Amino acid sequence: MSVVPHSSIRLIEDSCTSCMICARECPAWCIAIDSHTEPLPGSPPGPRQRTRNVLDSFVLDWSLCLYCGICIEECPFDALEWAGSNVAAADVLGGLRHGRDQLR
Amino acid sequence: MPADRFPADEVRRVEPSSWLAVVRAAASGRAFDWLGAADEIGRSNHLRVVCRLRATGGDALRLETLIDRDDPRLDSIAEVYPGASWHEREARDFFGIAFTGGDNRPLLLRDGFGGRPLRKDFVLGARVIKAWPGGKEPGDAKAAGRRRMVPPGVPDPEVWGDREGAPASADEVAASVVGGRVRRRR
Amino acid sequence: MRYWDWFGDGSLVVCDLGLACCVVELEAAALGRVRLDAAPDGAQVAVVVAGTVTDAVAPLVRKRVADQPGDPIVIAFGACASAGGPYWDSPVVTKGVDQLVAVDHYVPGCPPSPGALDEVFAAHAR
Numbered sequence: 001m002s003v004v005p006h007s008s009i010r011l012i013e014d015s016c017t018s019c020m021i022c023a024r025e026c027p028a029w030c031i032a033i034d035s036h037t038e039p040l041p042g043s044p045p046g047p048r049q050r051t052r053n054v055l056d057s058f059v060l061d062w063s064l065c066l067y068c069g070i071c072i073e074e075c076p077f078d079a080l081e082w083a084g085s086n087v088a089a090a091d092v093l094g095g096l097r098h099g100r101d102q103l104r
Numbered sequence: 105m106p107a108d109r110f111p112a113d114e115v116r117r118v119e120p121s122s123w124l125a126v127v128r129a130a131a132s133g134r135a136f137d138w139l140g141a142a143d144e145i146g147r148s149n150h151l152r153v154v155c156r157l158r159a160t161g162g163d164a165l166r167l168e169t170l171i172d173r174d175d176p177r178l179d180s181i182a183e184v185y186p187g188a189s190w191h192e193r194e195a196r197d198f199f200g201i202a203f204t205g206g207d208n209r210p211l212l213l214r215d216g217f218g219g220r221p222l223r224k225d226f227v228l229g230a231r232v233i234k235a236w237p238g239g240k241e242p243g244d245a246k247a248a249g250r251r252r253m254v255p256p257g258v259p260d261p262e263v264w265g266d267r268e269g270a271p272a273s274a275d276e277v278a279a280s281v282v283g284g285r286v287r288r289r290r
Numbered sequence: 291m292r293y294w295d296w297f298g299d300g301s302l303v304v305c306d307l308g309l310a311c312c313v314v315e316l317e318a319a320a321l322g323r324v325r326l327d328a329a330p331d332g333a334q335v336a337v338v339v340a341g342t343v344t345d346a347v348a349p350l351v352r353k354r355v356a357d358q359p360g361d362p363i364v365i366a367f368g369a370c371a372s373a374g375g376p377y378w379d380s381p382v383v384t385k386g387v388d389q390l391v392a393v394d395h396y397v398p399g400c401p402p403s404p405g406a407l408d409e410v411f412a413a414h415a416r
Contacts, residue, residue, distance in 0.1 A: 007403070017242070024238030028369075028376060029231075029255070037243035053243040062398035063373035063386070089397040089410050093373065093388060096398050213382070214346065221381050230379040 008083045009065070009072065011058055011103040015079035018053040022071035022080060030064035031071060033057070060103060062087045062096040113156065113166040120169050124179035127155060127167060131184050134159050139181070139191035141199045143224045149173045151199055155181065155188070171201070180206025198222035231255065291357070293335070295324040296411055303333045304411075305362075307354055310341025312368035312401045319404035334414070335362040338407065342370040342377055343384040355391045365410060366393045369400045376400065 018035030034056040043050040072080045090096045118126045134157040144150040150170040157165045171178050180203035182189040192203040193211035200220040202208060210217075219226050236255040293303035303326060306316055316338055329335050335358045343351055355364060366387050369375030374385040387393060397406050 019242050020238060020240060023240075024255070026237075028378060029234065029237055032237040033240070035243050051243070061373075063369060063396060064375060064378055065398070066369060066376040066400040086403055086406055087398045089395050089406060091395060093386065093393075093396055096372065096396055217382070219381070226381075228379045228381060230374075230381075230385065 007085055008062075008087045009060065009067075009069075009103070010081050010083035011060075011100065012079045012081065013055060013058075013100060013104075015077045016055055016058065017077055017079075018055045019076070021074050021076065025070050025074045027068065027070065028061075028064040028066055030061040032059045032061075055100075058100050058103065060098050062098060063093055111163060113164040115166045115168060118167050118169045120171050120178055123153075123167075123169050124181055124184070127157075127181045128184050130157055130165060130167065134165060136185035136187050137164065139188050139195065141195045141201060141222070143173070143199065143222065144170065145173065145224050151176050151201060153178055153195065153201065176201040177204055178202075179204050182206050291328070291354075293326045293329055294320045295326050296320075296336070297415060298324060300330045300333050302336060302411060302414065303329045304336045304338055305329075305354075305358065307337060307339045307351060308341060309339065309343060309347065309351075310370060312340035312370065312399075315399075315401045315404045316340040316367060316407065319407040329359050333360075335360055336365060336411070336414075337362050338365045338367050339371040339387045340367040342375070343387050343390070345382050345384055348384050348390055351387060352390045363394045363414065364391055365395045365397060365407070367397045367407060368402050369398065372396045372398065 018033055020033060023029075023031040023033050035053045036056060037051045038054050039045070040050040040052050069082070072082065087096070087098070116126070137156040137158045139153070139155045141154065142152045144152050148170065150173050153169050153171060155167045157167070159165070169178065176199065178201060180189070180192055182192065182203075183205070189207050190211060192201075192206050193209060195201045196203060196208055197211055197213040198220060199222055213221075221228075238255060291305060293305050296302045296304050304320065306313065306320070308316060337355050337358060339351065355362065364387070366372040370377060370383075371387045372393075374380070374383050377383040378385060384390065388396075395410050397410060399406060
């Protein structure tokens, strides 16, 4: 088994269902998620129409993250994993808020 | 490491009135390990004070007592274990316990710090000011979900704030601190 | 006040404000560098705030930064110094050293790696 240093956390968007579990479990409250509901393609309209959640934004604030890995452990869909590279320093505090593009 | 390397502590429940006497009687051959406290709110209106003693190279003994949460006082054990004094001062800072015959100077908190921050009904201002990111439901574009969720560790404002009618009971505060759904009372 | 001569040429000297465990990484980054008892004339001073800033030490942090010669670079090293980190909800912790002094660089991590500090200074040396 290889050991990945706890340097940063990666979001695998295709696996994320916007279930909010990581955001609720994070002790630092550093994960913020926006999502909306769409009809599932092929599901007939009406009261029984099936829907799915679509991820709009996923922001991880590295200025608060304590690298505890609870979000990774708790994700039922393995949509978060340790990644090897350090998060770069920022010149403004908001620069440590990483969205989907930076968490890939 | 096998579990029996860490045998369970022997636990003895002690009446507050005999706290010092029991500690003194148990002190022979045992060293002081630590003393701490816990807020029992939700289970009973008490603070639990715990003192752990350890026999040299042997088993640990945990002495526990429940004291009135509204008038928390207990005899200091510093005359038996001088090292317990710092622990008592910490418990005084964080839980508001007065240790009779002990050193009751603040240790970690400044004089004038309002509140006892390790009591479960202590409200952390930072958690009130910041919206909990977990408060949304999946698929909800807006911040407020249909179900009201409160984060773990934060008493619900319905319970701790100024509100009409009777003050919150201990179990209401404790239930709201655990997180999850909030039971509204009228 | 003591400094590390970061590049050994007197160009950049580093003052550490080690307040909690991040200072271990800071000291690892500084290992083997020359210690100075004062900042040489003309040197760029950098203040590295490493660790949790409590409200109790906030006045000292502010003073230590104000006492630096020239226009010091201030680096918030780690999550605590950046925004309070794991102690963001504590009633006695300052939520980031930037509430006291202007910060030039925020280094994330709990703790950051020693190399992260090297990267920041290397960018300054260029």
